[in-house]
Amino acid sequence: MKRLGVGGALFLLVGGVAAVLWWLTRSPGYGLPPNPYGLTASQEARVIRYFADAAHHQNYQISVTTLHQWLVDKRPVLMIDVRQPYGQMGYQSGHIPGAVNIPLQWMGEELEATRRYTRTLPFVTDAGTTRMDRITFFPLPRREPIVVMCYDGNGGEMTPVLLRLLGYSAYGLKDGVALWNPALNVWPARGTTGAGGDLPLATGASPVALKPAATGPDILGPALASRVSPFFTRLNHPYPAGYAFPWTILPGALYAALAAPHPPQVIDLRSPKAFQAGHIAGSVNIPFALLGGNLNRLNPHEPVVLVSQSLQSAAQANAVLRLLGYRSYVLKQGLASWNHQENHIPPPHHYPIVEGP
Numbered sequence: 001m002k003r004l005g006v007g008g009a010l011f012l013l014v015g016g017v018a019a020v021l022w023w024l025t026r027s028p029g030y031g032l033p034p035n036p037y038g039l040t041a042s043q044e045a046r047v048i049r050y051f052a053d054a055a056h057h058q059n060y061q062i063s064v065t066t067l068h069q070w071l072v073d074k075r076p077v078l079m080i081d082v083r084q085p086y087g088q089m090g091y092q093s094g095h096i097p098g099a100v101n102i103p104l105q106w107m108g109e110e111l112e113a114t115r116r117y118t119r120t121l122p123f124v125t126d127a128g129t130t131r132m133d134r135i136t137f138f139p140l141p142r143r144e145p146i147v148v149m150c151y152d153g154n155g156g157e158m159t160p161v162l163l164r165l166l167g168y169s170a171y172g173l174k175d176g177v178a179l180w181n182p183a184l185n186v187w188p189a190r191g192t193t194g195a196g197g198d199l200p201l202a203t204g205a206s207p208v209a210l211k212p213a214a215t216g217p218d219i220l221g222p223a224l225a226s227r228v229s230p231f232f233t234r235l236n237h238p239y240p241a242g243y244a245f246p247w248t249i250l251p252g253a254l255y256a257a258l259a260a261p262h263p264p265q266v267i268d269l270r271s272p273k274a275f276q277a278g279h280i281a282g283s284v285n286i287p288f289a290l291l292g293g294n295l296n297r298l299n300p301h302e303p304v305v306l307v308s309q310s311l312q313s314a315a316q317a318n319a320v321l322r323l324l325g326y327r328s329y330v331l332k333q334g335l336a337s338w339n340h341q342e343n344h345i346p347p348p349h350h351y352p353i354v355e356g357p
Helices: 005-025 041-048 049-054 065-073 104-112 156-166 222-228 230-238 251-258 271-276 288-297 312-324
Strands: 078-081 115-125 130-137 148-149 170-173 265-268 304-307 330-332
Touching: 005 115, 041 312, 049 104, 049 156, 049 288, 049 312, 078 115, 104 130, 104 156, 104 222, 156 222, 156 312, 170 312, 230 265, 230 312, 288 312, 304 312, 312 330
Parallel strands: 078 148, 148 170, 265 304, 304 330
Antiparallel strands: 115 130
């Protein structure tokens, strides 16, 4: 456990309680922010219903063991790897056989592809240099499952949300390609938090009374592809200090932000039981399935940080909130990177990988 000292722990406790009280005293009647994609109120209502629908279907996630069995059974499936082509953990360093590479920032163009074509595009390497790589775009299949994957599940969970809303049968690979093979693993070992060390947890229930889930049809349809495709290019817009691509914040940066005069709103998407056992001081518990029915709790003029066990649910919620116009971010690798007690990520399998384009 990271040593804070009596003063640091007391400061965190008082600050956390103050943050919750400050959050509770604000008007619970906030409206939605202006929509950056030109969605109508009825279209926004469909987007909001994604939370309840996805929660009813295990958040449309697929495990590496299930995907591996699909491949063994030769089940038709399109696998899209949204990692960058280069880098120590990039697509060309190792990927699942059969997966095609469409880097995250170019998925908007893929959404609009009506024919097959190839473009030569610039990418930044780990060394900071620019290399060109050929990326092939093609029409997405309507009747075939699409599994999207990335390093640890962030981009691989945001992307299926948009695909689902557009009517595709899309899934996110839970915890990313990291659990496919040790060579691709980016998670700290189970029961550890990696180099950052532990950050403190608070206990107790969230005092917020919540409304029921927002339910009903949640599909916008394929005609909205051109409207929402800028979602992916906006990932490259400048980030506030402490935040980074793709709309994430590191544990240490969030810890510092919570001690600042104007802390972000932190929403914990886990179950009430999990929240009560241990959570970030100052966070408020709104389970994933209920978030759509309780968006009036979010101040659209302030940043929102979404927290889940690893980051899977938070990344999906982030996609929805961003479509609605919120300045939302994901705690990178979730509570698993905040405190070792919350790191339940299993060890990776030893399924085969291939290198190169």
